[in-house]
Amino acid sequence: MTTPPAIVATGLRKSYGDKVVLDGIDLEVAEGTIFSLLGPNGAGKTTMVQILSTLIGADGGEIRVAGHDMARDPDAVRAAIGVTGQYSAVDKLLTGEENLILMADLHHLGRAEGRRRAAALLERFDLVEAAKKTAATYSGGMRRRLDLAMTLVGDPRIIYLDEPTTGLDPRSRRTMWQIIRDLAANGVTIFLTTQYLDEADQLADRIALLDHGRLIAEGTADELKRMIPGGHIRLRFTDAEGLRSAVHALGEVSRDDDELTLQVPSDGSVRSLRALLAQLDDQSIEVEEMSVHTPDLDDVFLTLTGQPEKERVR
Structure with missing residues (x-):
């Protein structure tokens, strides 16, 4: 189905x-x-x-x-979605835990279920040690994680x-990327x-x-x-003879005699790569190094x- x-x-x-x-x-x-x-x-x-x-x-x-x-x-749509904007909706005067419990209250989850879900999200987003600290003390990456955790309180589909990563340092960006993938x-x-x-x-x-x-x-x-346009396969050869043989076999291609390389136009697909290798193999032309550039x-x-x-x- x-x-x-x-x-x-x-x-x-x-x-x-x-x-x-x-x-x-x-x-x-x-x-x-x-x-x-x-x-x-x-x-x-x-x-x-x-x-x-x-x-x-x-x-x-x-x-x-x-x-x-x-x-x-529209109410059914709102119940199924969550929104995390560029500018964090976190209340900086509340602790991380209090922000999550506030969201649970807004979703009418009940006291016990709200605290359970808040604890689970603090664990999931590596915020347990900061749970009792006000969000004003959080780094940018921590606030973004808390903001996303708040979105997840309602279990959106x-x-x-x-x-979500504007202004974050590279490490925080990659952490957020992994959360999104998960x-x-x-x-x-x-x-x-x-x-x-x-x-x-x-x-x-x-x-x-x-x-x-x-x-x-x-x-x-x-x-x-x-x-x-502009994609190509770059071929490097061991000697000038290999380069000349490849040029003869492949026709009009961009060559660099000093580097012993050719650039063969390609869309980067597996099919075009396979066709090029078959063409070289038919002529018994050995390639020392190959790379695809798209x-x-x-x-x-x-x-x-x-x-x-x-x-x-x-």
């Missing part, structure tokens, strides 16, 4: 006055996956997240979240993460917006690129990279949106 998607949007539209922010978006996010939305300034990412999390209404289109029609049953491995659907392209590359099962209110590309990170998500972003990385939306 096929599992229904966690999020489905069809013909999603939103305008503010004469400015069209979302222009007929069709989107589908599979359950238990990490989906990343990228886009430059003004692309409409924040607006989309606000609509999908019931914070604002759409002007048109249909949305189903966790199987519920958002227009007909879908979590919207709006730039959540997805346990069946939670993650809808991630991020200003870090490497973050989307590391985490996302699928990535969508939003520009001027439209989705202009969608796929896995590797699929998006293969859309951009464009990264920075290249994808720049090529498809025409904007440099620093113009990305937060």
Whole structure:
């Protein structure tokens, strides 16, 4: 039996006055996956997240979240989702434990169950030693972990993460990445917006690129990279004779006689790599070293949106 998607949007539209922010978006996010939305300034990412999390209404289109029609049953949608924004919702005057218990009270869990869930989340997010300390004393990474733990008090099936690692040091970022991976491995659907392209590359099962209110590309990170020219396979040979033989066999390729290397255009796929190796093998040409080079998500972003990385939306 096929599992229904966690999020489905069809013909999603939103305008503010004469400015069209979302222009007929069709989107589908599979359950238990990490989906990343990228886009430059003004692309409409924040607006989309606000609509999908019931914070604002759409002007048109249909949305189903966790199987519920958002227009007909927004309360059921809210019960299934959690939202962690770029700016922490943690109350700095309360301790970590008190923040979690407050969330449990808001979810009407009852005193015993609320304390049990708070204790479990403190353990899960490595905050036990800091549980009795006020959140004002926490580092940025600890506050982000506590913020996400607070989101999980309600046991959401879908979590919207709006730039969860902005401002964190590299170690804290990687800790958060592992937490996100673990959540997805346990069946939670993650809808991630991020200003870090490497973050989307590391985490996302699928990535969508939003520009001027439209989705202009969608796929896995590797699929998006293969859309951009410039990929190649680099071959290094032991001597000039091997290099000449390869040039004769492969035709017009970029060569470096000093380095004894060739660059063969390639989309980076296994099929193209296999075809190249078979061609070399047919000619009994030995290769000393081989590496595959594909464009990264920075290249994808720049090529498809025409904007440099620093113009990305937060």
